[in-house]
Amino acid sequence: MSQSDIIETETATPKRPVRWHIAVFLAPAFVVYTAVMILPLIETLRLSLFNVVGGELAFVGLANFAQLFGDPRLAADFWNAFSNNTIFFLIHMAVQNPIGIALAAMLSLPGLRVAAFYRSAIFVPTLLSFVIVGFIWKLILSPIWGIAPNLMDLVGLKSFFGPWLGKPESALITVSLISVWQYVGIPMMLIYAALLNIPDEVLEAAEIDGITGWSQFWKIKLPLILPSIGIISVLTFVGNFNAFDLIYTVQGALGGPDGSTDILGTLLYRTFFGFQNQMGNPPMGATIATVMFLIILAGVSLYLFVIQRRIRRYQF
Amino acid sequence: MTRILKGMLFATTVLAPAGMAMAQETQLTIESWRNDDLPIWQEKIIPAFEAKHPDIKVTFAPMAPTEYNSAVNAKLEAGTAGDLITCRPFDLSLAMFEKGQLAPLNDLEGMENFSDVAKSAWTTDDGQTTFCVPVASVIHGFIYNKAAFEEVGVEVPKTEEEFFAVLEKIKEGGNYIPMAMGTKDQWEAATMGYYNIGPNYWKGEEGRKALIAGTQKLTDSQWVAPYATLAKWKDYLGDGFEAQTYPDSQNLFTLGRAAIYPAGSWEIAPFKSQADFEMGAFPPPVKAEGDKCYISDHNDIGIGLNADSDNKEAAKTFLSWVASPEFAELYANSAPGFFSLNSTPVKMEDELAQEFVSWRENCETTIRPSAAIVGRGDPNLDLEMWRTSANVINGTMTPEQAGEETQKGLDSWYKPKQ
Numbered sequence: 003m004s005q006s007d008i009i010e011t012e013t014a015t016p017k018r019p020v021r022w023h024i025a026v027f028l029a030p031a032f033v034v035y036t037a038v039m040i041l042p043l044i045e046t047l048r049l050s051l052f053n054v055v056g057g058e059l060a061f062v063g064l065a066n067f068a069q070l071f072g073d074p075r076l077a078a079d080f081w082n083a084f085s086n087n088t089i090f091f092l093i094h095m096a097v098q099n100p101i102g103i104a105l106a107a108m109l110s111l112p113g114l115r116v117a118a119f120y121r122s123a124i125f126v127p128t129l130l131s132f133v134i135v136g137f138i139w140k141l142i143l144s145p146i147w148g149i150a151p152n153l154m155d156l157v158g159l160k161s162f163f164g165p166w167l168g169k170p171e172s173a174l175i176t177v178s179l180i181s182v183w184q185y186v187g188i189p190m191m192l193i194y195a196a197l198l199n200i201p202d203e204v205l206e207a208a209e210i211d212g213i214t215g216w217s218q219f220w221k222i223k224l225p226l227i228l229p230s231i232g233i234i235s236v237l238t239f240v241g242n243f244n245a246f247d248l249i250y251t252v253q254g255a256l257g258g259p260d261g262s263t264d265i266l267g268t269l270l271y272r273t274f275f276g277f278q279n280q281m282g283n284p285p286m287g288a289t290i291a292t293v294m295f296l297i298i299l300a301g302v303s304l305y306l307f308v309i310q311r312r313i314r315r316y317q318f
Numbered sequence: 319m320t321r322i323l324k325g326m327l328f329a330t331t332v333l334a335p336a337g338m339a340m341a342q343e344t345q346l347t348i349e350s351w352r353n354d355d356l357p358i359w360q361e362k363i364i365p366a367f368e369a370k371h372p373d374i375k376v377t378f379a380p381m382a383p384t385e386y387n388s389a390v391n392a393k394l395e396a397g398t399a400g401d402l403i404t405c406r407p408f409d410l411s412l413a414m415f416e417k418g419q420l421a422p423l424n425d426l427e428g429m430e431n432f433s434d435v436a437k438s439a440w441t442t443d444d445g446q447t448t449f450c451v452p453v454a455s456v457i458h459g460f461i462y463n464k465a466a467f468e469e470v471g472v473e474v475p476k477t478e479e480e481f482f483a484v485l486e487k488i489k490e491g492g493n494y495i496p497m498a499m500g501t502k503d504q505w506e507a508a509t510m511g512y513y514n515i516g517p518n519y520w521k522g523e524e525g526r527k528a529l530i531a532g533t534q535k536l537t538d539s540q541w542v543a544p545y546a547t548l549a550k551w552k553d554y555l556g557d558g559f560e561a562q563t564y565p566d567s568q569n570l571f572t573l574g575r576a577a578i579y580p581a582g583s584w585e586i587a588p589f590k591s592q593a594d595f596e597m598g599a600f601p602p603p604v605k606a607e608g609d610k611c612y613i614s615d616h617n618d619i620g621i622g623l624n625a626d627s628d629n630k631e632a633a634k635t636f637l638s639w640v641a642s643p644e645f646a647e648l649y650a651n652s653a654p655g656f657f658s659l660n661s662t663p664v665k666m667e668d669e670l671a672q673e674f675v676s677w678r679e680n681c682e683t684t685i686r687p688s689a690a691i692v693g694r695g696d697p698n699l700d701l702e703m704w705r706t707s708a709n710v711i712n713g714t715m716t717p718e719q720a721g722e723e724t725q726k727g728l729d730s731w732y733k734p735k736q
Contacts, residue, residue, distance in 0.1 A: 075697055075730065145558020146566050168502050168560025170714060255384065256701075258504050259560065260709050275388035278505070279410060279688075280698035282388050 047295070049288035059285075066289040080290070082261055083269040084297075086174055090265055091242040093178035094185075099234055101182070102189025103227075107219060109190070110197040121194070125187035132184070136251030139180045143167055167252065170262040177263050181248050185241070189234045196230040197223060228313050232305065239301045243294060246271060266294050344632035346376045347400030348621070349393070351386035354588060358652045366648055367639055374632045384505075394419045394624070401627040402636065405450035405620035407439035408690040414622075415442070415449040421623040422447045426634060428641025436659035439617035439685070450620030451641050454649065454656035457583045457674045457683075458514040458614040464596040466494050466577040474600045478547065481603040485554040488577045496554035498576035500562025507707035508700070510580040511551070513686045515602045516544040517612035522684035530691050532734025536725040537718075545710045545717030552711055560712055583674045584618075586655030590670070599673045601681060615683035617659065695731035702727045 053062045071077050105124060109117050127135060143150050145165045154163045166176040200223060208214075208222045246267025249257060255277050257264025272280065274287025348359075359378035367376060379400060381389055387410055393399035394414065403420060405411040414420045423429060424447055429437075432452050440450035462474070467484075470491045475481040488496040501507050520526065520540040528534035534541070556562060556570060571579040572592040579585070581599070589597060604611050621640055623633050639645055646660035654668035657675055666672055688700040702724045709715035715723075 075727070140563075143561065144566065145561055146556065146570065165558035165561030168500075168558065168562070168712075170712075254503065256504060256705070258502065258705075258708070259712060260705060260714060276391065277701070278384055278387060278698075278704075279406075279693055279700040280696065281410075281413065282391060283696070 043295075046288045046291050049285055050292040053285040066285055067293075070286065070289050070293070076286075079261070079264070079269060080293075083257075083264045083266045086257075086263060087243055087245075087265040089174055090178050090181075090245065091239060093175065094182060094238050094242055095235065097179065098182040098186050099189050099231070099238065102186050102234070103193050103231070105186070105190045106193035106197055107223070109194055121190075124190055127184045128187040130184070132247040133251050135180065135184045136248055139183075140167065140252055143176070168259055170260045173253065173259060173263045177249060177252055180252065181245070184248070188237070192230050192234055193227055196227040200226050225314070226316060229310075229315060232310060232313055236302060236305045239305075240298055243298050243301070266290065266297075270294065344374045344629045346374060346402060346629060346632055346636055348376065348378045348402040348404065349386075349390050349400040350378060350380040350404040351383040351406075352404070352619070353380040353382065354584075355653055356380055358587075362652045363645070363648060366644075367636065370639070371632075371635060374635065376636065394626075397626055399624050399626075401624050401629050401633045403450075403622045403624055405440055405622045407617045407620070407685070409694045411440055411450055411620065411622065412442065413694075415447075419625055420449045421625040421627075421630070422449055423451065423623060423637065424448055426451065426637055426641065428638040431641050431643065431646075431660050431662060433659075433661055436617065436661075439690075440620045440622070443691075450622035451637050452617060452659040453619040453621055453640065454653070455659055456616055456618045456656060457677065458510070458616070459581060459583070459599050459601045459674060459677065460514075461571070461579045461581040461585060461589065461597050461599050461670070463494070463571070463574060463577050463593075464598050466574070466595075467598075469493065470577070474598065475603050476600075477607055477609075478603045478605055482550065485578070489554060495556040495570060495576040497551060497578045497580065498567045498570040499551070499555055499580050500559045500564070500567050501708040501711050502561050502566075503564045504704040504708040506564055506567065506580075507548070507711050508704040509686075510582065511548050511711065512544055512703055512707045513614050513616075513688075514580055514582075515547060516541075516687070517614055517682075517684045518602055518604050518609070519544045520687070521610075522612035522682045526684055526687045526690075529687060530734065535721075536728065537721040542717045542721040545707070545720045548707060549710050549713065549717060552713060555711070583655035583657065583671065586668065586670050586674070587653055590654070590668070597670055599670055601677045611677070611681040613677050613681045613683055614686060615657075615678065616685045616689070619656065692728060692732055695728075697727040697730070699724065699728055 052059050142148050151163045154160050166172040253263045257268040270290045276282030364376045436452045437448045441448045470488050472484045475484045485496040570576045643662040646658040647664050650658045650664045654671035658664045693699050706720035710720050
């Protein structure tokens with residue numbers, strides 16, 4: 003006891019108080035996040051290794067995965083959903099992100115009038131509930147009550163109209179484009195912010211060197227916003243492989259017609275919870291969820307460890 | 319400040335349940351998929367029950383039909399389901415009973431009011447235990463717009479040939495869409511299409527039982543032929559029927575834009591309230607004049623008791639009342655189109671409902687083929703038939719392929735008892 007007293011007086015540096023407030027302030031977010039995200043995730047991963055054997059939940063190892071990829075029907079459903087999901091993602095990458103970048107580039111042009119209005123108007127659909135978006139587009143495209151057939155009639159294109167949401171060959175593209183319409187505001191906003199971050203000196207220097215207009219965009223601005231484009235691609239990838247809501251509201255849980263819009267999210271929903279007369283199968287649902295998790299993990303890792311390291315960053 | 323806070327905590331935690339207990343009312347909640355019937359329950363059925371049993375308060379809590387099975391299963395497993403569970407017929411409710419989620423109701427007062435056929439949809443395979451009170455069955459057929467038929471100058475068709483002649487004539491007339499049905503929601507194609515016209519081909523119960531016994535296959539001609547007939551419907555459905563949903567079809571018919579609606583009798587009440595023209599009904603047309611006719615008369619709704627309910631006595635009181643002739647008459651007249659399964663004959667006021675029921679006199683009745691025993695496995699035969707029927711009407715699958723696919727799915731898990 004006396005020893006320590008001596009040491010304390012000798013060193014004389016005041017003991018740093020335990021900073022409780024950090025833990026206190028972090029606790030609510032940590033507790034909530036753990037309870038609603040981390041625990042369910044771990045529980046899902048765990049459940050995928052179990053199955054009902056003789057009425058009891060028992061550990062079965064990887065048997066669920068073997069069944070998912072080995073059973074011809076389940077595997078066919080899974081690969082169908084996977085390929086639809088990939089197409090869904092590719093359409094977003096090919097349409098949503100270029101349009102988002104183009105819109106941002108136009109909005110950031112100096113001297114564009116009512117830019118603020120366009121910016122808000124294009125971003126508003128993102129804020130709308132997917133239920134509203136799904137319902138509006140279902141109505142617009144309805145061959146019976148919709149305004150799409152009439153509008154196309156006005157410009158003489160009536161013959162090109164079809165019940166797009168009801169045909170296996172066009173349904174997935176239509177739903178993807180609805181989703182693009184809804185979410186195009188997000189890449190636009192992120193790129194817009196990145197473009198505003200480019201210092202004026204850089205652009206002025208470019209202008210002095212005679213690089214203006216399109217070539218300025220390609221040679222100066224685009225390389226500077228590449229990291230943002232990378233982030234957007236990852237966000238799109240994660241969002242698309244987790245997608246469920248819009249397909250569910252527009253096409254129903256079956257992902258019709260004939261499974262042509264069935265993506266991993268709807269397949270998971272049907273398998274986990276059941277649909278109409280099909281009973282829910284939580285272990286198999288958890289297995290699909292785990293596979294989805296792994297797909298997304300693989301995609302994100304590919305970006306983080308391979309692509310992101312190669313993107314050159316510029317410090318201003 | 320703390321005293322106020324403590325007082326509030328005390329009031330909300332200790333006093334509130336005490337206050338509820340003092341009212342001495344038992345609360346019962348009914349889980350159901352019949353959200354269309356909400357006003358009927360709230361305005362007619364529940365008040366009639368509460369007038370007799372003032373100590374029991376009943377809440378009818380319906381949800382969307384396609385969500386019902388999964389939602390109610392999840393609720394039962396989590397222990398949050400209502401006291402009374404509306405029972406889907408056959409395999410779905412049987413699964414709940416086998417899991418111990420529904421209580422056996424053999425000794426319920428009023429069960430003697432039902433025949434074995436009526437109880438068959440909610441009885442174990444060995445016929446020993448009944449676990450839901452039968453409430454109603456639905457009959458399939460076609461509802462037509464009488465004014466449209468007069469305008470075009472056609473009569474109610476009796477044979478298939480006449481049926482297509484009528485459709486052709488309405489199409490030529492050009493004022494009406496011959497038939498209001500879409501394939502987007504898929505279930506219409508099977509429920510109002512395949513299950514509706516099919517019994518005439520597979521001879522009702524004979525074919526259904528043979529399918530269960532394994533002596534008939536879905537690839538046999540009597541199971542493939544109805545698909546072939548469905549494929550011919552394609553030309554008589556409205557423009558863009560591929561993207562037409564169930565509510566679209568209902569609206570097309572009740573707005574008077576379509577002449578014929580392939581129906582289940584549950585449409586009667588909503589159609590009556592929405593359409594301002596006279597409606598008639600005819601059973602699925604037979605192959606040739608004088609052939610025996612078969613109709614789908616499907617046990618559709620029962621009510622069972624949640625085995626975990628805290629209010630079993632009150633719930634049983636309610637179920638006994640549901641089993642009474644009084645309820646049967648009230649229900650059949652409040653919800654015309656849902657036909658009572660009670661042995662006591664029920665007098666129905668609604669003419670269209672009478673028309674549907676009158677077919678029972680001449681035609682053999684059967685239930686939907688995918689409902690019992692063959693509907694238990696995965697892939698689910700009912701869902702498979704939704705998909706194939708929709709595909710056949712869309713023209714993306716031939717009738718033969720539809721038969722093969724459904725049989726293949728069935729073979730993957732179902733082994734008939736030898």
